[in-house]
Amino acid sequence: xxxxxxxxxxxxxxxxxxxxxxxxxxxxxxxxxxxxxxxxxxxxxxxxxxxxxxxxxxxxxxxxxxxxxxxxxxxxxxxxxxxxxxxxxxxxxxxxxxxxxxxxxxxxxxxxxxxxxxxxxxxxxxxxxxxxxxxxxxxxxxxxxxxxxxxxxxxxxxxxxxxxxxxxxxxxxxxxxxxxxxxxxxxxxxxxxxxxxxxxxxxxxxxxxxxxxxxxxxxxxxxxxxxxxxxxxxxxxxxxxxxxxxxxxxxxxxxxxxxxxxxxxxxxxxxxxxxxxxxxxxxxxxxxxxxxxxxxxxxxxxxxxxxxxxxxxxxxxxxxxxxxxxxxxxx
Numbered sequence: 001x002x003x004x005x006x007x008x009x010x011x012x013x014x015x016x017x018x019x020x021x022x023x024x025x026x027x028x029x030x031x032x033x034x035x036x037x038x039x040x041x042x043x044x045x046x047x048x049x050x051x052x053x054x055x056x057x058x059x060x061x062x063x064x065x066x067x068x069x070x071x072x073x074x075x076x077x078x079x080x081x082x083x084x085x086x087x088x089x090x091x092x093x094x095x096x097x098x099x100x101x102x103x104x105x106x107x108x109x110x111x112x113x114x115x116x117x118x119x120x121x122x123x124x125x126x127x128x129x130x131x132x133x134x135x136x137x138x139x140x141x142x143x144x145x146x147x148x149x150x151x152x153x154x155x156x157x158x159x160x161x162x163x164x165x166x167x168x169x170x171x172x173x174x175x176x177x178x179x180x181x182x183x184x185x186x187x188x189x190x191x192x193x194x195x196x197x198x199x200x201x202x203x204x205x206x207x208x209x210x211x212x213x214x215x216x217x218x219x220x221x222x223x224x225x226x227x228x229x230x231x232x233x234x235x236x237x238x239x240x241x242x243x244x245x246x247x248x249x250x251x252x253x254x255x256x257x258x259x260x261x262x263x264x265x266x267x268x269x270x271x272x273x274x275x276x277x278x279x280x281x282x283x284x285x286x287x288x289x290x291x292x293x294x295x296x297x298x299x300x301x302x303x304x305x306x307x308x309x310x311x312x313x314x315x316x317x318x319x320x321x322x323x324x325x326x327x328x329x330x331x
Contacts, residue, residue, distance in 0.1 A: 002032045002311040008053065008111065013040055016113050017051060020098045020105030023115075033123075034231075034244075035315065041118075048118035049096075054246075057110050061164040063301075067109060073157065074246055078103040078114055080156040080223070081245035084145075087152045091141050093119055093234070093243045119243075121236035128263050129230050135260060137240050138228055139267060142256045143274035146222040153223040159251035161211045163204075163290065165297035168304060170204070173197045180304030185317050189303035192324060193296075199328040203293055210286035214252055220280070223248065224255040254283035262288065295323040 014025040023044040031039040031050075042049040059070035078095050082103055085094035095103045095114040104112045129135040163169075171177035172193050179190035193200070225232075226247030233240045249255070253271075257279055260267045268279045299320035307313050 004030045005038055012107055016105050016107050021115050050116040050118055052114045054112050056112055062167050075104055076157045077246045077248040080153050080248050084152055091241045093241050119234050121234040123234050124230045126231045139270050141242055142228055146253050148223055156223055156250050159249040163293055163297055165301040168301055169297040173201055183307035184309045185303040189320060193300055196324045196328050203327045207289050210282055213282045214286050220252050221250050222253050224251045228256050229259055252283045253277055254279055255287045258284045258288045292323050292326050295319055
């Protein structure tokens with residue numbers, strides 16, 4: 001996230017690092033990068049680290065979900081990443097376990113911290129891969145991940161094909177939810193969703209039809225990263241690595257392929273050559289639509305909660321407008 005959370009100061013972050021990983025912090029600096037988690041660059045004993053703090057309240061899938069829900073999802077995904085790394089998948093940037101074997105350390109009830117080693121390399125921002133070679137290098141990683149034996153991800157959660165915040169979105173479409181807030185984008189977001197209500201309802205119906213088709217083929221499930229886009233890679237001297245494993249789930253392989261194929265449809269053949277699995281058009285369509293609807297529902301939820309006019313809020317507003325246009329286009 002670009003905006004530092006006012007509820008957390010450096011002393012709290014340093015205390016959590018000391019309690020969880022016994023780090024004697026020399027320096028902390030908030031890193032205004034990414035969207036969804038908060039990050040600090042850490043120096044301790046001459047070593048560099050990267051601390052990620054998640055707001056569990058913001059990661060609920062519905063407004064009344066207990067905080068245990070997002071916490072358990074996060075633990076399962078990050079534990080899977082740690083096991084993959086320990087099992088030999090060196091492109092997995094996994095969290096460092098505490099002395100007690102935990103991948104998360106709480107900061108009160110609402111916040112949870114994970115710690116990562118500093119990765120020497122070139123990070124990337126959101127956008128297309130620059131060329132076919134860069135994309136193929138990530139397809140290679142995805143293929144390796146999908147070939148990982150089930151014993152390596154026994155604790156991973158299955159993709160239930162549930163859209164987070166769908167209940168709130170449907171309430172808004174039915175006129176049963178007011179603008180929410182307070183905040184400067186509450187009323188405009190409410191009105192914007194209402195203007196696109198017909199297109200969103202049609203997209204939700206299409207989503208449900210695709211879910212039924214994909215659920216009929218559970219034999220195709222593999223471990224997926226969930227978001228292998230360019231911003232979730234770092235280019236190191238040894239090649240690209242994948243970061244942000246909090247979305248790891250057992251799912252159809254197309255969960256990791258749709259965005260790569262959207263950039264270059266040759267990706268589907270490249271993946272089939274590497275794995276022997278021919279991508280399924282229905283599953284590709286499902287996960288592409290799931291992404292768009294999840295963004296609409298998630299941004300709508302952001303503005304239904306109390307919020308301020310921050311750089312993150314402005315980015316979320318642009319995201320809501322953009323994804324509603326995509327949904328309305330019926331692509």
